[in-house]
Structure formats: C-alpha cells, structure tokens
Amino acid sequence: MTDLLQQLLNGLSQGSIYALIAVGYTMIYGIIQLINFAHGDVIMVGAYVALGCALMGLGFIPSLAVAMLTCAILGVIIERVAYRRVRPVSRLAALTSAIGVSLFLEYTMMYFLGADLRTYPAGFFPERTYSLLGVTINNKDLLVLGTTLVLVIILQYIIYRTRTGKAMRAVSFDGQAAQLMGVNVNSTVAITFFIGSAMAAAAGLLYGIYFNTVQPLMGLMPGLKAFIAAVLGGIGSVPGAMLGGILLGMTESLVAGFGGSMYRDAVAFIILILVLLIRPTGLLGKGAQEKV
C-alpha cells in the first residue's frame, strides 16, 4: 500500500513535468497545426539558463523567471525565423524546419558548453525529506508540484479569462474568421510561442533539479514523452495535455516501481500506439463538430 502511494507520488511529480511540456506542444499544435519538434530543446535551453543563473548565485524563483523569459523570447524568435515563412507553403516544410531547429539548438549547446552532464550547485535547492504515513516525501516533489500548479493556474487564467486567451482560442479554431474580428493572427501565434516556451523553460529547470542532470540532449526524451502525453490527452486540448502528462507519469512510475523499469519507455510508446488505434482524437480531444 505505501509502495503504491509512493509510486503514485513519484508519478505525480514526473507527470507534472510532462504536463508542463505537453501544454506547450498542444498550444502550438492547436494554433498552427505544427508538431514543434524543437519544443523539447527549449526545455534544455531553459535548464541551462537557470543553471547559469544558479551559478551566479540567484535563487530558485529569480532563476526560474530569467529562464522562462529567455525561452519565451527564444520561442518567438524560432517561430519568426524558422516557421512563419514556411508554414503557408506546407506542413511538411514546417515540420522539417522544426527538426532543423531542434538539431541546431542541441549541437550549438554542445559546441559551446560541451556534452558533459552538469548539475545545479549544491546550495541551489537543498534537499529535505519528510515522512508521512510511511511515504517519503521529498521537497523536490513539493517544488515540482507547487510550481506546476501555480503555472497551470496562471495559464488557465490567460487562456480562459483574458482577451488574448480568447483570441488564441479563436485563432486555433479558425484563423481567417478571427482575422475578420480584427485579431492579428501573426502576433497571436507569437504570443502562443511565448507562453508555451516559457512553460517549457520551467519544465526544464524542474527536470534538471528532479533528475539532477543538465546536458544538451536532455530535452529529447521528455520532449517525446510530453508529445505522447499531448496526443494521449487529445492534441490541441490544454486540459487534455495536463491529464495526459499526469497519466503518463503515473503509469511510468507504476511500471518502474513494480519491477518493470526496463520497460518504462516501452510502455509509454505502447500507450501512444493504443491511443492512436482506439481513440485517435485522444482522451479529451474533439472530432470536428461543425454544424451546417
């Protein structure tokens, strides 16, 4: 029983990180129907920027803020430089461009900072553990859960309660109709990249702390997993991405916890295949629902 609780707690933390990344994937897909393969690498850049801040002696929150802002701007630049002009040409062109950006970010980092594993300095986030009902709670878990919760609430607020959020939802449903309402589609897309990439940066820092690793290819696996989470929840749906992230994290954690750690990644991909077979639109994804 305590084992189960322990695994669920671990899964929740890991799932929260996936959720933060998946939200960015799904927002960007929702608005321009592009699988932004560079999204995982934005996580990595975020982790490095935060590492830089930490080495300069900044605390967790300022480092988080700097990383989020840097990556938000990076996201906007990526969209402007690599996607905007190829998007109207074809989806495949944009996808290829995204893979290019991904490789560019990975190997630029590797060139300048080397491929070595790095970790956050010892005093950056001192670890503590608590015990509750036989379950060990690490303050890392609390940090991940707390940060994710706050960011997700802010995100929900932006999407559902602000004018910008309304414009984002309108553009993702029908860009031309949104234009007819006076919505500037290009800037709305830019804002979406800004927000999605900021979330990715936060996920990068949390991932770096949680797994104690920062390296140039660190974004690959969580990026892929978050993509699975987004598809699982229904790509284009923000609540779906969150749900998908948490579910995937928990499943992985249970599989690993009960002796199947070798199969953890395989399980994630099997889930993806099953979802695509049984419910291609994902758990919370909607099919076309236009009425004539």
Next chain:
Amino acid sequence: MGRVEAMLNLEDVNVHYGAIWALKGINLTVGEGEIVSLIGANGAGKSTTLRAISGIIKTSSGKISYQGEDISKTPAHEIVKKGIAQVPEGRRIFANLTVMENLELGAYIRKDAKGIKQDMEGVLDRFPRLRERIGQIAGTLSGGEQQMLAIGRALMTRPKLMLLDEPSMGLAPLLVKEIFSIIQEINQDGTTILLVEQNARMALQIAHRAYVLETGRIVLEGSAQELAKHEDVKKAYLGG
C-alpha cells in the same frame, strides 16, 4: 451617382488563386446607406470579391478604396478597425467558444467598455434566442441561430459597412425571411450593406442596386427593380 459619395469603390480589381484567374477586372461602387447585392452562380467570384475587400485574399492588381482611402494592401485585421465587417460564408462562428465569447470577440478591436455593453444589449434584443443561449457553446446552436450569432458578432465590431456572404444558405424559408428582414433593419439603422446571395429573388427584393457576376466579370448592373425585370436575370437566376 457621383464617385465622390461612394463609401466603397472597386476599380479594375483582379484576383488570382495560383493559376486560376478568379476576378477579372471588377468595378463596383457601394454608396453610403445602400444595400447593394452581388448575384451570380456558384464560382462566379462573389465570395472572392468580399474576401478581397476584407483583405483575406490579396488582389493581384486594381484598387479597393474605402472612404477615399486605398485599402488594397491593408491587412485584414486592420480593415475591420476601419469599419468593414464581414459575415462570412458558412457563418464561421467559433464553435468551441460560448455565444457570449463569440460576441465578445466581435468587440475585440474596441476599447469602449460602455459602448460594447450597449451594443451587446442591442444584439441580444435583436436576437432574443441568443440571449437564451448566451452561456452555451456556439457549436450546439442550430443553423439559423448560428447565422444570427455570425451577424451579431459582426455587429459587435460596430461596422459602417457590413459584407454578408450567403446569409440564407442552408436555412428554412421562414428563417430566410427573418434573416433578410433583420438585414433590412440593420441597414435602416445606418449600416451600409454589401450582400452576396445565390437566392437572387430575395436579394433583389431588399437591395437598392445589384451587380450580376459571371466567371469573374460583372455582366450586368443596375437598380434592383430593373434587374429583377431583366430577361437574362429572370432566365438565369429567378427561374424563368
């Protein structure tokens, strides 16, 4: 009528979709306060004309001027701010948003909270069925209600000129009548109307003037009454 009073003026407007020459030198004028109708068969270029005016597609040559200003190169979202709203073909409401949110998006370009509230009340008075369904997801509305929402949404931009693309499409005859009388009311309240319709009979009944389009060209123009009596129009668009 004098070109000076024209609210909207198209001069030799050409539009190409890739290799397809969709508009071949369109000239048309809409005067302030008028209801002008474009009629013609499928593929004649009616919707393309509206889309070009709204800036959704780019013209390849020619000039579109609105209140004396050349807007042929102005981006779509800026054109709305100048006072041209379009109710697009197929309604294109935001089916994932609530009725309320759709109307609020109509007011996206505006900052005058008071005026927005007033107009919202005005729209809901005009379309009581939208008031009943204000919190509902727009995708769950019936076809007629969706058309009302699309018109209401356009009204929320507080347009001087409203472009309507096939507002009667897919609606039952009774609803078509209702929609057309609403269009007339909107016009009487001071909004100029450019109406694209396949239902030529209804369109000619409420329009002051009309143009007939055939394969990207204007082949006839005149007062709605004249056109309704014109032999060619009768034969081709009014069923004999």
